[in-house]
Amino acid sequence: LLPILEFPDPRLRTVAKPVTEVDDKIRQLVADMFDTMYDAPGIGLAASQVNVHKRVVVIDVSEDKSQPLVFINPEIEVLDPEVSEYDEGCLSVPGFYETVVRPNHIRVKALDRDGNPFEMEPQGLLAVCIQHELDHLNGKLFVDHISPLKRTRIRAKMDKKHKAEAR
Ligand SMILES: O=C(O)C[C@@H](Cc1ccccc1)[C@H](O)SCc1ccccc1
Numbered sequence: 001l002l003p004i005l006e007f008p009d010p011r012l013r014t015v016a017k018p019v020t021e022v023d024d025k026i027r028q029l030v031a032d033m034f035d036t037m038y039d040a041p042g043i044g045l046a047a048s049q050v051n052v053h054k055r056v057v058v059i060d061v062s063e064d065k066s067q068p069l070v071f072i073n074p075e076i077e078v079l080d081p082e083v084s085e086y087d088e089g090c091l092s093v094p095g096f097y098e099t100v101v102r103p104n105h106i107r108v109k110a111l112d113r114d115g116n117p118f119e120m121e122p123q124g125l126l127a128v129c130i131q132h133e134l135d136h137l138n139g140k141l142f143v144d145h146i147s148p149l150k151r152t153r154i155r156a157k158m159d160k161k162h163k164a165e166a167r
């Protein structure tokens with residue numbers, strides 16, 4: 001299992017670099033990320049969260065771990081301006097859920113675990129999760145989409161938790 005960085009760790013603000021070659025090293029990272037995500041448990045994980053600053057995302061929104069998806073060098077285009085709300089969580093901000101507004105009709109282009117390009121037009125939670133993970137690759141967190149007051153309060157609680165753990 002890979003350790004997951006927690007807000008406000010500044011390393012979460014790193015902009016991840018594109019993968020130049022989808023090789024066995026990347027496939028090992030993907031396998032370790034799925035193990036870490038399923039164990040958390042979570043429905044998505046970006047390499048940034050495990051302090052690997054490469055543009056790699058794993059997602060599985062299924063109930064029974066039956067739909068693992070790998071997005072390498074993902075790119076998103078918004079297909080229409082309609083947005084929807086979702087109470088998002090984050091494995092890097094454990095225990096906090098806040099309403100985030102995002103476009104709900106997008107197209108994703110990425111490479112799969114074999115380095116082959118593919119694209120999809122995800123709906124619902126998958127569309128939300130892909131945008132949440134892409135934020136991670138760009139050094140953004142879901143708390144950046146809520147009010148500064150709420151973000152400050154969450155940061156204070158996370159700092160207190162980390163102090164207690166350090167004792
Ligand atoms: O930190 C992450 O990227 C994992 C996120 C994925 C997520 C993105 C957007 C909306 C919900 C989840 C979650 O922490 S995984 C935990 C979870 C599982 C099911 C539903 C909500 C949260």
Ligand SMILES: [Zn+2]
Nearest residue numbers: 089090091092
């Ligand atoms: Zn997250």
